[in-house]
Amino acid sequence: MEYRNLGKSGLKVSSICLGAMTFGEPDAKSFMHGISADEKTAFAMMDRAFEAGVNFIDTADVYGNDGLSERITGQWIAKNKKRDQLVLATKFRFRMDATPNGTGASRYHIMQAVEGSLRRLQTDHIDLYQIHMQDYDTPEQETLRALDDLVRQGKVRYVGASNYAAYRLVDSLWTSRAEHLHSFITLQAHYNLVTRELERELVPACEKFGLGILPWSPLAGGFLSGKYRRGQPPTDGSRYAKWKERLDGFDNERNWKTLDAVESVAKELNSTMPAVALAWLLNKPSVSSVIIGARSVSQLNENLAGAELKLPEAAMKLLDEASAFSLGYPYEFIRNIQKKW
Numbered sequence: 001m002e003y004r005n006l007g008k009s010g011l012k013v014s015s016i017c018l019g020a021m022t023f024g025e026p027d028a029k030s031f032m033h034g035i036s037a038d039e040k041t042a043f044a045m046m047d048r049a050f051e052a053g054v055n056f057i058d059t060a061d062v063y064g065n066d067g068l069s070e071r072i073t074g075q076w077i078a079k080n081k082k083r084d085q086l087v088l089a090t091k092f093r094f095r096m097d098a099t100p101n102g103t104g105a106s107r108y109h110i111m112q113a114v115e116g117s118l119r120r121l122q123t124d125h126i127d128l129y130q131i132h133m134q135d136y137d138t139p140e141q142e143t144l145r146a147l148d149d150l151v152r153q154g155k156v157r158y159v160g161a162s163n164y165a166a167y168r169l170v171d172s173l174w175t176s177r178a179e180h181l182h183s184f185i186t187l188q189a190h191y192n193l194v195t196r197e198l199e200r201e202l203v204p205a206c207e208k209f210g211l212g213i214l215p216w217s218p219l220a221g222g223f224l225s226g227k228y229r230r231g232q233p234p235t236d237g238s239r240y241a242k243w244k245e246r247l248d249g250f251d252n253e254r255n256w257k258t259l260d261a262v263e264s265v266a267k268e269l270n271s272t273m274p275a276v277a278l279a280w281l282l283n284k285p286s287v288s289s290v291i292i293g294a295r296s297v298s299q300l301n302e303n304l305a306g307a308e309l310k311l312p313e314a315a316m317k318l319l320d321e322a323s324a325f326s327l328g329y330p331y332e333f334i335r336n337i338q339k340k341w
């Protein structure tokens, strides 16, 4: 396992981060109902990941009902006495209860959310505390000041953003700088071979400001594993048998062409499609660690192999070209003119 600095910080994380969104079997109210791993399987996946050298786990207060994913993660850490060897990341911001302040990025909600996460995770500190999505209703400065207080209190070590528009992220980074507050060191974002829109603005912004990118849904929810085939219905029990409209959203020429390229690279390198899709992300310079998702130890093993796979330049080029997308204005205008003049 390779260890990389988390953004421009000194913190070392494994290039694979274990995503905990699938941990536990939540009831029908949860979007993950019926497509998760029970507690025993979640424990087995944490055992296996740790044994393979993964030192980084990503969860969120909102995964599973009433913090189920955090509770399972906390129980495994306590049982195995692994807290000091792990980099533990969680998130706040989405709705945890029906009260007016049960959601959002206000100081009020953050102070409440952090206590809940610390309790469920059975720890006195969170290594990376992330805002799950920007909040239009709260001034960025209020959020940053509250997070800075948590760092100063020792409850949080580093802070990160997720699901931010580039203008807001850059505004946030400048606010932190101007007000001498701890600033985001990471951006957790939807990034994979079929979802590359963040390359327009967010990737250059992260490169300029030294943020490490943590791609979420790196297999596009399983689409890039190759188990969904053009014109064929999804296999029963798979994620997109439940979320059919998402699979419909992937059904276009460019995405099937991308999948063909992933398959041909996998064959050429005697590897698997999930490993190739993950290795493509790991080769992107601004990526610190890829947050993998799995529902069984065998899926996890297949995905862990992505960390060991070295993609030759020709394979990267093939995958980049097959999944290319139109950058649009002004990006293409700037790129083309810059080349000429």
Ligand SMILES: NC(=O)c1ccc[n+]([C@@H]2O[C@H](COP(=O)([O-])OP(=O)(O)OC[C@H]3O[C@@H](n4cnc5c(N)ncnc54)[C@H](OP(=O)(O)O)[C@@H]3O)[C@@H](O)[C@H]2O)c1
Pocket (backbone or CB within 6 Å): 018, 019, 020, 021, 022, 035, 058, 059, 132, 162, 163, 188, 189, 215, 216, 217, 218, 219, 220, 221, 222, 223, 225, 227, 237, 238, 239, 240, 274, 291, 292, 293, 294, 295, 298, 299, 300, 302, 303
């Ligand atoms: N910040 C955010 O807003 C956000 C959003 C989403 C996720 N995340 C983070 O990112 C992590 C990963 O997200 P994700 O679960 O969507 O990742 P993903 O890798 O894109 O999808 C994982 C799903 O794909 C299928 N799969 C995985 N490996 C496979 C394999 N080798 N062969 C066949 N199928 C395979 C499984 O679904 P089935 O077997 O059920 O089909 C699995 O549950 C989460 O745990 C969470 O930590 C963050």
